[in-house]
Amino acid sequence: MKAGLTTSVIMHAAIIGFCLFSLKAPAAFDVADVEALPVDIVPMDALTQIQEGDKKSPMRDKPAPLPTERPDVVADARKVGENSVDTDKPATPAPKPQPVDSSTAPPPAPEPKEPVKTEDVPKPREEPKPVPATERATEAQPKQDVAPEPVKKPEPKPEPIKKAEPAPAPPTQETTAAVEPQPKPDEIAKAIAEQPADEVPLPNSAPAPDARPKPQQAEAESPKAPDRKDSEKPVKQASSKPKSDDKEFNADEISALLNKQKPSGGGAKRSTQQASLGGKKSTGGDKLSQNEMDALRQRLGGCWSIPAGVDDADTLKVSVRFHLDRSGMLEGRPEVIKGGAASGPGRTAAESAVRAVQKCAPFNLPVDKYDTWSEVVVNFDPSDMF
Amino acid sequence: MENIALAEPGAHLSIWALFMQANWVVKLVMLGLLVASIWTWAIVVDKVVSFGRMRLALNRFEQTFWSGQSLEELYRNLAERKTTGMSAIFVSAMREWKKSFEKGARSPLALQTRIDKAMDLALTREMERLEGRLGFLATVGSAAPFIGLFGTVIGIMTSFQAIAGSKSTSLAVVAPGIAEALLATAIGLLAAIPAVIAYNKLSSDASKLAVRMEGFADEFSAILSRQIDEKVMQKAA
Numbered sequence: 001m002k003a004g005l006t007t008s009v010i011m012h013a014a015i016i017g018f019c020l021f022s023l024k025a026p027a028a029f030d031v032a033d034v035e036a037l038p039v040d041i042v043p044m045d046a047l048t049q050i051q052e053g054d055k056k057s058p059m060r061d062k063p064a065p066l067p068t069e070r071p072d073v074v075a076d077a078r079k080v081g082e083n084s085v086d087t088d089k090p091a092t093p094a095p096k097p098q099p100v101d102s103s104t105a106p107p108p109a110p111e112p113k114e115p116v117k118t119e120d121v122p123k124p125r126e127e128p129k130p131v132p133a134t135e136r137a138t139e140a141q142p143k144q145d146v147a148p149e150p151v152k153k154p155e156p157k158p159e160p161i162k163k164a165e166p167a168p169a170p171p172t173q174e175t176t177a178a179v180e181p182q183p184k185p186d187e188i189a190k191a192i193a194e195q196p197a198d199e200v201p202l203p204n205s206a207p208a209p210d211a212r213p214k215p216q217q218a219e220a221e222s223p224k225a226p227d228r229k230d231s232e233k234p235v236k237q238a239s240s241k242p243k244s245d246d247k248e249f250n251a252d253e254i255s256a257l258l259n260k261q262k263p264s265g266g267g268a269k270r271s272t273q274q275a276s277l278g279g280k281k282s283t284g285g286d287k288l289s290q291n292e293m294d295a296l297r298q299r300l301g302g303c304w305s306i307p308a309g310v311d312d313a314d315t316l317k318v319s320v321r322f323h324l325d326r327s328g329m330l331e332g333r334p335e336v337i338k339g340g341a342a343s344g345p346g347r348t349a350a351e352s353a354v355r356a357v358q359k360c361a362p363f364n365l366p367v368d369k370y371d372t373w374s375e376v377v378v379n380f381d382p383s384d385m386f
Numbered sequence: 387m388e389n390i391a392l393a394e395p396g397a398h399l400s401i402w403a404l405f406m407q408a409n410w411v412v413k414l415v416m417l418g419l420l421v422a423s424i425w426t427w428a429i430v431v432d433k434v435v436s437f438g439r440m441r442l443a444l445n446r447f448e449q450t451f452w453s454g455q456s457l458e459e460l461y462r463n464l465a466e467r468k469t470t471g472m473s474a475i476f477v478s479a480m481r482e483w484k485k486s487f488e489k490g491a492r493s494p495l496a497l498q499t500r501i502d503k504a505m506d507l508a509l510t511r512e513m514e515r516l517e518g519r520l521g522f523l524a525t526v527g528s529a530a531p532f533i534g535l536f537g538t539v540i541g542i543m544t545s546f547q548a549i550a551g552s553k554s555t556s557l558a559v560v561a562p563g564i565a566e567a568l569l570a571t572a573i574g575l576l577a578a579i580p581a582v583i584a585y586n587k588l589s590s591d592a593s594k595l596a597v598r599m600e601g602f603a604d605e606f607s608a609i610l611s612r613q614i615d616e617k618v619m620q621k622a623a
Contacts, residue, residue, distance in 0.1 A: 004432030008424050016420075020402050 053278020060276035288365070288372055296363065296376075304356035306382050310345045318353040318380045326370055330361040337377065353380040404566040409544045412566070415537030416573050419530060423577035426526050429519045430584040437591050440471050440516065444598055447472045451602075471512055471595070472602045478508035479606055487617075494614045501610050505603045512599060516592045520585060527582035534574015541567025 053065060077086045288296070310316055319338035323331040334357040340350025357378065365373050405416060450460065451472075461480040469477050482504040486497045545563020552559055 001428070001432050004430070004435065005425075005428035007431045008427035011427060012420070012424050020400075024400050 054275035055277070057275045057277050060274065062273065062276065064271045064273040064276045065278075288369060292365065292369075296365065296373075297378075299360055299363070300356055300378055300380075301384075303360040304380060305352060307345060307348045307352050310349070312345075313382050315339075315341070315344075315346045316349040316380070316382045318350050319377060320350075320353045320357055320380065321375065321377045322357050323375050324361075324363060324365070324373060326367060328362040328365055330358060334358065339380075349380070353378075356380070401569070404562075404569050407562070408566050408569070409541055412537045412541045412544075412570050415533055415540070415570050419533055419537075419570070419573045419577050422526050422530060423573075423580075426523055426577060426581045426584070429523055430580065430588070433520070433584075433588045437516070437588065437595065440595055443471050443473065444595070447476070448602070451476070470515075472599055474512055475505050475508040475599060475603050476606060478504045479603075479610060483610060483613075494618045497614055498607075498611055502607055505607060509596075509599055509603055513592070513596050516595055517589070520588055520592065523581045523585035523588065527578050527585055530574045530578035530581065531571070532574070534571040534578075537570025537574070538567045541570060 075086075079086050081087075306316065317339045318336055320334045321337045322334035325331050334354045336350045336354065340346050340353075363373075405413065408416070457480065461477065461484075464473050464477050465481075479501050482501045483497070486500065542564060545560075545567060548563060549555065549559055
């Protein structure tokens with residue numbers, strides 16, 4: 001036995017010694033370096049919402065809205081003419097008027113006016129003519145009336161034009177624009193009144209006083225209108241003073257009176273950066289997500305008790321529209337917009353759908369997306385329920 | 387070049403390091419298993435040697451027994467020496483035979499019974515000597531894996547406690563404790579597997595030897611019975 005024991009001990013010692021010296025720790029596994037792939041979990045909302053930007057721009061890192069454009073502020077013209085540049089020189093240098101001005105103008109001026117005055121109307125019209133150098137269609141009509149005589153009028157006109165020069169100038173001062181036209185008709189009227197004593201009705205009919213309040217009213221009515229239009233309006237009104245009765249029906253003026261400024265008002269949304277890809281309007285998260293829609297659908301389905309004993313399931317299909325307020329409460333009665341019937345199972349189905357909506361209210365929906373669920377249309381279809 | 391400790395983490399996973407890092411319970415288990423393994427191999431070596439000797443002795447005895455030598459002469463040769471195996475059986479039977487006839491026993495039947503009993507006793511003693519300590523091999527073969535497993539469980543328990551304290555679950559933290567704990571099971575299996583194999587082999591060898599000795603005992607009993615009958619006939623005649 002001793003032999004066996006010693007043999008065994010020696011053998012074990014040898015094996016353990018061999019193990020200790022030869023069996024090192026196994027080599028560590030080689031781990032290939034794998035680059036970590038970042039994975040983001042993005043909710044569906046983020047994909048469905050659209051950032052504001054330019055539809056044609058390439059994708060950019062930063063969202064940037066389309067830069068807004070501000071119209072250049074151009075000072076009102078101080079001189080009358082058709083020049084693109086506001087200078088003293090007349091746009092169309094007419095050799096004729098100049099000689100006429102110096103010599104013939106003063107005497108003939110009163111003369112043609114006299115016959116005109118008998119007609120009452122044309123006189124005041126002469127004043128406007130210089131102002132609307134653009135020759136609007138409305139003013140062209142009165143001219144035609146006077147047409148026979150006024151062939152010479154173009155010559156006398158330059159005089160009134162010169163007189164009128166101060167007139168357009170003041171309009172640039174905006175507030176006084178309407179007031180200043182007044183003196184001119186007066187002066188002219190006086191000049192007219194002095195020369196022909198016969199024409200008593202003229203001063204009476206002189207529309208100037210009547211016209212005065214009107215431009216003021218017009219201004220008061222359209223304070224919002226852009227400045228440019230302001231300067232034009234009083235002039236037009238002054239020109240149309242004699243017509244005062246017909247004036248309200250003028251379509252052009254209605255369009256001029258319209259407030260063309262966008263109701264959004266206030267400031268602008270813009271950045272100095274290049275616009276990025278996006279929609280016209282930012283729709284960030286104002287769509288109900290699939291989860292929220294499912295929740296709403298499930299809730300309504302739970303409230304809906306399907307009328308039993310109906311053969312044709314199609315008669316049970318009902319679309320109901322209803323309005324909600326911000327707290328999710330029902331506003332008004334739900335309205336059946338599709339399906340249903342006046343009687344029979346269709347009516348039952350419609351009523352059950354309406355009842356389901358009423359029973360389910362108030363709805364718990366995200367307030368920040370109120371725009372999307374202020375009005376809800378729900379299709380009640382029993383085939384979806386099973 | 388500076389050797390940074392972390393550059394070679396495997397150094398801490400050599401077998402000696404694993405043993406030294408282990409909990410004292412696990413260490414105790416490992417040491418116990420080592421001792422069991424040593425004892426197992428000691429028994430195996432001893433048994434293999436003694437069985438070989440026994441087989442040799444049986445062969446030699448059978449050769450001399452059937453060589454035609456007289457039983458008296460053979461007995462005289464063997465009685466002086468220390469006997470094992472078949473020779474022990476032969477000597478015990480012959481001693482009983484001689485005692486009975488020297489004292490003048492008259493009943494052949496009783497003599498036959500006594501001789502058989504003496505041979506059975508010798509056979510049992512021989513078998514006991516052959517199969518002694520084989521039970522230890524069986525015990526080690528069945529219990530060592532469990533003991534090793536016990537060490538492993540204890541080691542894993544303590545290493546998990548340590549991991550919980552370290553507040554990190556990376557594999558580099560978990561692995562050394564587990565490896566160290568598994569060493570106990572490895573040692574257990576290392577002791578158990580040879581023990582099982584050796585037990586099976588040695589017990590079958592022992593039973594073969596026993597069969598041989600039983601056969602000889604039966605044969606010798608028949609021979610002695612014939613002798614007794616002849617003596618009785620001579621006396622009757």
